Amino acid sequence: MNLLEILTLLSAVALVVARWLPAVARPRVTIAAGAVFLLSAIALCVTGIRWQLLPVLAGGVVAAPFAFSPLVRSRARRARWWLALPGSVFCVCLITTGPVTAWAFPVPVFPTPSGGFAVGTRVLQWTDPDRPENFTADPRDHRTVVAQLWYPANGPADAPRAQYLGRTENEARTVADALAGGVGLPGFLFDGVPLARTHAVPDAPVAVEGGRFPVVLFSPGSSGVRTQNTAWAEEIASHGYAVVALDHPYDSAAVVLADGRTITSATVSTGDRAEDDRLADDWTAIRAADLSFALTRLGADPLAARLDTGRVAVTGHSMGGAAALLAARRDHRFTAVIDLDGYPRGPLSPALDQPTLALTQAVTPATDPRYLPRLTDVLTRGAATNYRLTIPGAAHLTFTDGPLYLPPVPSIVGSLGRAESPRVVAAVSLAFLDSLLRKGSGDLAGALSSYGELSVFHVERGR
Known part of the structure; x- marks a missing residue:
């Protein structure tokens, strides 16, 4: 995976994790992760998205509303952990599919020839x-x-x-x-x-x-x-x-x-x-x-x-x-x-x-x-x-x-x-x-x- 794809992956993971952070850290992590995720997704659309990144984008998109809703609704409360856990696990599974399939079907890297020419x-x-x-x-x-x-x-x-x-x-x-x-x-x-x-x-x-x-x-x-x-x-x-x-x-x-x-x-x-x-x-x-x-x-x-x-x-x-x-x-x-x-x-x-x-x-x-x-x-x-x-x-x-x-x-x-x-x-x-x-x-x-x-x-x- 290239740097842009890695940034997309990490920011998607951060959006899922933000739901589980203490209230004091949650806003900064959510905003930073959301900004990186959005900019990376736009850049991928311009440069070309490999199919392996589609589940990563899907996982980030699904996680984003739950990460941002407490920030835009003053009285919003996080769902009980046992209700939020299945959604987080689902998003993590989606996101994990990206690097796994990228590893299974990579862009080939050719070995450097060892001869003198x-x-x-x-x-x-x-x-x-x-x-x-x-x-x-x-x-x-x-x-x-x-x-x-x-x-x-x-x-x-x-x-x-x-x-x-x-x-x-x-x-x-x-x-x-x-x-x-x-x-x-x-x-x-x-x-x-x-x-x-x-x-x-x-x-x-x-x-x-x-x-x-x-x-x-x-x-x-x-x-x-x-x-x-x-x-x-x-x-x-x-x-x-x-x-x-x-x-x-x-x-x-x-x-x-x-x-x-x-x-x-x-x-x-x-x-x-x-x-x-x-x-x-x-x-x-x-x-x-x-x-x-x-x-x-x-x-x-x-x-x-x-x-x-x-x-x-x-x-x-x-x-x-x-x-x-x-x-x-x-x-x-x-x-x-x-x-x-x-x-x-x-x-x-x-x-x-x-x-x-x-x-x-x-x-x-x-x-x-x-x-x-x-x-x-x-x-x-x-x-x-x-x-x-x-x-x-x-x-x-x-x-x-x-x-x-x-x-x-x-x-x-x-x-x-x-x-x-x-x-x-x-x-x-x-x-x-x-x-x-x-x-x-x-x-x-x-x-x-x-x-x-x-x-x-x-x-x-x-x-």
Whole structure:
């Protein structure tokens, strides 16, 4: 909560408490609290009221007449305590709802990247003239993807920071509403998310030092968006990588194109398991093609001279992780793979040639029983040493920005905590990337095992 919201909260509480103060103190406290409450409420109306403050305002409004009535009516007497107590308790409950819901659905605060580079970001849009759009019947419609880059940058420390979820607050609100609708929640629950600012500077000049930067391509989860792993992307970019995350139109919850059009998700479950698996395989294949196309287009980007496209990791979360596995199987320009809790889709052959790290949530009885056997099969068949790391306390959304702004319910975001979740996922990813793309620590297994339960799949032993 910001200072204005805190003032509103405290003044509302003071109006409730004033009823219970001695007569000598009551007038001063009531007048002061009422003045602060009124001015804060007016200021909130001007700057914008978050829904979490509505019960606080309601509690203050209900309490105000009872606090002020003894001051304006000379013979007014306070109601007997046992009659006033229920009303005071009701007002306190209303007011308490404000900070509780603000804590459950906060404006996300992004962790400060720990690397040696400042981070810049830019948004690009590419159209593939060789691929018709599968989700429309118009033969003139070709596949378009929106990409966001995070890269090592130079720039003043006080430069304006990038908007979260979009290039503008309007775009961010469109995306936030679509994400809420995708999980069946009312959009107002996420109204604080578009208020967040990240640490990246839009269109900052690329860092002069650092040579050529390895590339990390990222595909979000089903109905996810390119910004869903911003904390992860900023941390990795601050350590000298260029991270490129994609929006997949008609799959991502909402994609705002350069001409202002908004494309919402068209990937809908049928309820039939076999049919849904077939559709998921098809959507994964489209995403894999998007990843390869993005790598090709990066070669023509103005940043291309600073990008080392000979050292490229393909990554993704959930369905994006499945797309990363499939893209690597099809496109040998990818050097390494990171699958963030993604169920492998599509054929298992040919085998993966690239070293692969699969991060998984803690396995519970609710986990799809096909998941680990399928993932193990993929990693066992690989032509390189592969790794599966199960992180204790992780849930499926631990591998996204979700812990920063969703209620801290372990079954939803895990139990690692808001600050620890993005730190752990980024640290594990960096250990793998540094080892594979930068010839870092020789004891990769030792580095990974410090974060959870590690399985190593060696080529010579098959596991």
